[in-house]
Amino acid sequence: MDTAQLEHGTATRPQGWPGVVADWSSDQRSFKGASWGKVMMWIFLLSDTFIFSCFLLSYMTVRMSTTEPWPNPSEVFALEIGGVHLPLILIAIMTFVLISSSGTMAMAVNCAYRRDRRKTAALMLVTALFGALFVGMQAFEWSKLIHEGVRPWENPFGAPQFGAAFFTITGFHGTHVTIGVIILLVVAWKVLRGEFDDQRPGFLTGRRGRYEMVEIAGLYWHFVDLVWVFIFALFYLW
Amino acid sequence: MAHASAPVPAVEEGQQHPIRTYLVVWGWLFVLSFFSYLVDYFHLQGLLRWGLILVLMMLKAGLIVAVFMHMRWERLALTYAILVPPVLVLVFAALMVFEADYTLLLRRTFFRGEGG
Numbered sequence: 604m605d606t607a608q609l610e611h612g613t614a615t616r617p618q619g620w621p622g623v624v625a626d627w628s629s630d631q632r633s634f635k636g637a638s639w640g641k642v643m644m645w646i647f648l649l650s651d652t653f654i655f656s657c658f659l660l661s662y663m664t665v666r667m668s669t670t671e672p673w674p675n676p677s678e679v680f681a682l683e684i685g686g687v688h689l690p691l692i693l694i695a696i697m698t699f700v701l702i703s704s705s706g707t708m709a710m711a712v713n714c715a716y717r718r719d720r721r722k723t724a725a726l727m728l729v730t731a732l733f734g735a736l737f738v739g740m741q742a743f744e745w746s747k748l749i750h751e752g753v754r755p756w757e758n759p760f761g762a763p764q765f766g767a768a769f770f771t772i773t774g775f776h777g778t779h780v781t782i783g784v785i786i787l788l789v790v791a792w793k794v795l796r797g798e799f800d801d802q803r804p805g806f807l808t809g810r811r812g813r814y815e816m817v818e819i820a821g822l823y824w825h826f827v828d829l830v831w832v833f834i835f836a837l838f839y840l841w
Numbered sequence: 842m843a844h845a846s847a848p849v850p851a852v853e854e855g856q857q858h859p860i861r862t863y864l865v866v867w868g869w870l871f872v873l874s875f876f877s878y879l880v881d882y883f884h885l886q887g888l889l890r891w892g893l894i895l896v897l898m899m900l901k902a903g904l905i906v907a908v909f910m911h912m913r914w915e916r917l918a919l920t921y922a923i924l925v926p927p928v929l930v931l932v933f934a935a936l937m938v939f940e941a942d943y944t945l946l947l948r949r950t951f952f953r954g955e956g957g
Binding site: 618619620622623626627633634635636637642645646648649652653656660663664665667668669670677690691695698699702705706708709710712713716717818821822825826828829832833835836837839840841 | 856857858860863864866867870871874877878880881882884890891894895897898901902905906908909910911915916917918919921922923926927930933934937938940941942944945948949952
């Protein structure tokens, strides 16, 4: 039987729940229409989801079980800008920066599949710039809080668990953003050199370069934004 | 962008969608984030605050996963494999709510007046 036709004949495959059963039981590859690279990135992101879930659950547990009042994030993260007192303003700006970067990344993926080399690289560099800006603002936020006496074991605002939760959660997220910026720069550099047009193999692998790598890098980047959505809602707004 | 929604060539497995879709979702993410900020700015309290925070959070997460991460165009087999396991985290959350309540009860009973 012609396997190439089997692989790509999407019209004949069952849809809905019968489709799930058929795909999983077909004894070939379960995830049709998605390359193994993309599937592996999804599975990595799933495991990362559990890591961040555990952090947020620990935060929920210590916040619920402490006898001292929890510091009000709205005031802790407030800033005076031009004499105006704005609650939570830094976090709001960081949120908008990260969403903007997600948007430019989505555009980059779109351009990559249209084989637009220059636009793809440019949009990825803009995304990396937004990411670096986000990490910069987070560094500012950390130094401001450390200066005010917030430590993982104590702080002047209330429950001592606040510092531990804050530094762990935002620290891990900031690390993810930093790694994301590095990945974006590497992939943008490959795009710019035309490695995906010539299908040149990469530095660490014998596999041919392909534009799908932009989408896979994009998946990671959108995930970083996704985690921030949950941190923003559950840690900063709650 | 009329050609953008054309079917993907058989050799290359990729995601090709109209740019307009991304721009609309991008706009909505900005609007929803702005609403989340307003929840805090206007000091909404109680059930209204929690409800709005959670609804806006889930809407934003849904848009990012469905459109930016292309989940709505993947096969259901992949979608369920990735999206169902995180739901089980809710069970873990429920367990930890009981645990935290119990810890709080013990602290209130035995450490009253000595601080947390």
